[in-house]
Amino acid sequence: MTITRIGAAGTALAVVAALGGCTLDGGGATDPDGGAQDVTGEVTLQTWSLKPRFTEYVEGVIADFEQEYPGTEVTWLDQPGDGYSDTVLAQAAAGELPDVTNLPPDFALTLAREGLLTDLTTVDDTLEDTYVPGALAAYRYAGLEGTFGFPWYLTTDLNYWNTAMFQEAGLDAGSPPTSLDELVAQARIMHDATGGYLMSRKPGVGDFAAAGIPVLSDDGTELTFNSPEAAELLDVYRDAYAEGLMPDDVLTDAYLGNSQLFAEGKVAWSTGGGNFINSVLETNPALEGQITSSPYMGATPLYVQGLSVSNTSTNLPTAVALARFVTNAVNQEAFSAEVPGVFPSTAASQENPDLARSDGTPQGDAKAIAFSNLTTARVLQPVEISEAMTTVINQQLAAAITGDKTSAEALDAAVAECNKLLADQ
Incomplete structure (x- = not known):
């Protein structure tokens, strides 16, 4: 298998990558035929340059997941910001892609073309109702069938x-x-x-x-x-x-x-x-x-970070459940409360008055304007x-x-x- 070099993310995405978040309510994974599967066992979660600033936050989300699903164990890997695309490519080429990996849409495209990412429409039929349209569309690619990332956290201009x-x-x-x-x-x-x-x-x-x-x-x-x-x-x-x-x-x-x-x-x-x-x-x-x-x-314009699930995961039900849990509305809203200018991708969060309201300062006005456009914003440059x-x-x-x-x-x-x-x- 040959894997081409991943293109660099845009400037705004590079800024977003220094931040972290979470999304949607947990729930059991489903197989393509609609049957529930057990969420248990070990999985790996890889993020992009979230340590040490967000160590407490991420470890807290992982602890909550393991409590929600007894018998699960999450190993958290965090990679440095520099050279992250090369790290992901090397992992993919070696057959060592983590179960759940933080990938912006341009990084995910290369792996999706190689068949290395799970088409989430086959394991989750709630995507359309869960995430804002532009964020979900960011992980759908021209010429490919499927959706290849759970939207995580967003910024816009x-x-x-x-x-x-x-x-x-x-x-x-x-x-x-x-x-x-x-x-x-x-x-x-x-x-x-x-x-x-x-x-x-x-x-x-x-x-x-x-x-x-x-x-x-x-x-x-x-x-x-x-x-x-x-x-x-x-x-x-x-x-x-x-x-x-x-x-x-x-x-x-x-x-x-x-x-x-x-x-x-x-x-x-x-x-x-x-x-x-x-x-x-x-x-x-x-x-x-x-x-x-x-x-x-x-x-x-919309700038998106997301979590993709490896198509070669040996514990797909738990990997899907983890990605959905990290990207649930409760976790994402908690993260956006900590980090000004970063917003949740979940549709339910768009009704949160605390996120939509300005405090009357120029900074608050800017945040409110940015938030108000999330439901219609989209990735502009392919x-x-x-x-x-x-x-x-x-x-x-x-x-x-x-x-x-x-x-x-x-x-x-x-x-x-x-x-x-x-x-x-």
């Missing part, structure tokens, strides 16, 4: 605005842009009035998806974002860049990044998770009282897009924005090259 920069430009941060056209119009006003920047990042595939533009064929064999609609969106960024509405180095290696520039008070807009405002204020306390938030423009494809896409989009190519030419070139890479996966 929203908009953040620098109110002081808005006020200086004569703009109302209480009525920020809600569309790309409005963003460009207010960026022009700000730049003309103060020389400051509202726009400070180039677009990506996620922006096409957020605008409702198809980016991957239904069977997963072709990327499709070289459409007239995508070219039109890219033209908007090209024109804004030519007009000087974005920093000159936004397309170069010297670019510090939209989030960092926002944290330094140098640009007036950034996107980030529900806890992004806290990290900004830790970096730059001078921005206290100068940040407000609003819902993401277009479809809201997990089939590898690091190599991302490099190609970035190069071609930069060529379009600088005017070296037309948007249509750049998108055609990006899709053609990426589809060659996709065919080799």
Whole structure:
């Protein structure tokens, strides 16, 4: 068996991976014919960089599981953050994949293609009722039948605005842009009035998806974002860049990044998770009282962590029961109470007023906005897009924005090259 390299998770996922959680009410596993199976015996649970910060939490969940199911014994393995994908690949190649493994959707895809993960629809008929749609869809892949992960914990993005920069430009941060056209119009006003920047990042595939533009064929064999609609969106960024509405180095290696520039008070807009405002204020306390938030423009991106069950587990009923227990509503809600900006994937949790309510602070408002969009948020950039494809896409989009190519030419070139890479996966 040959296992290809797992693609790197996105930046937001890398942040989420440093956190941990749990989900759904426990229950006996079922076989494909619907019969109950005994939950007993030994299983292994592997997480991603949760020690030592969440040792007490995870050990508590394991203890509760073992009490709920007498005769079970869980061995907890926690792997370092660096090189985690290589560790999982090595385990899979050696036939030593743990019974239950923490895998984000892009990591799980590679193993699902190799037939190494259990299709959870064959062991759990409550998935649709248990988890929010976007989180469950993250573990369903074009061209594959099945669902290959129990969603665990989530983050999503929203908009953040620098109110002081808005006020200086004569703009109302209480009525920020809600569309790309409005963003460009207010960026022009700000730049003309103060020389400051509202726009400070180039677009990506996620922006096409957020605008409702198809980016991957239904069977997963072709990327499709070289459409007239995508070219039109890219033209908007090209024109804004030519007009000087974005920093000159936004397309170069010297670019510090939209989030960092926002944290330094140098640009007036950034996107980030529900806890992004806290990290900004830790970096730059001078921005206290100068940040407000609003819902993401277009479809809201979702970042997901989950638990997958090995298809070669010698104790499948207990492995399934453990994954379901760790991801039950009670456990997930307890975890989100500890970690701002991380939310449960369980549908029942979306009615929890403690999670939905703001305490009236900018931080509380951001958390409430992020939480309110979980039921409709979805993974925007297909997990089939590898690091190599991302490099190609970035190069071609930069060529379009600088005017070296037309948007249509750049998108055609990006899709053609990426589809060659996709065919080799």
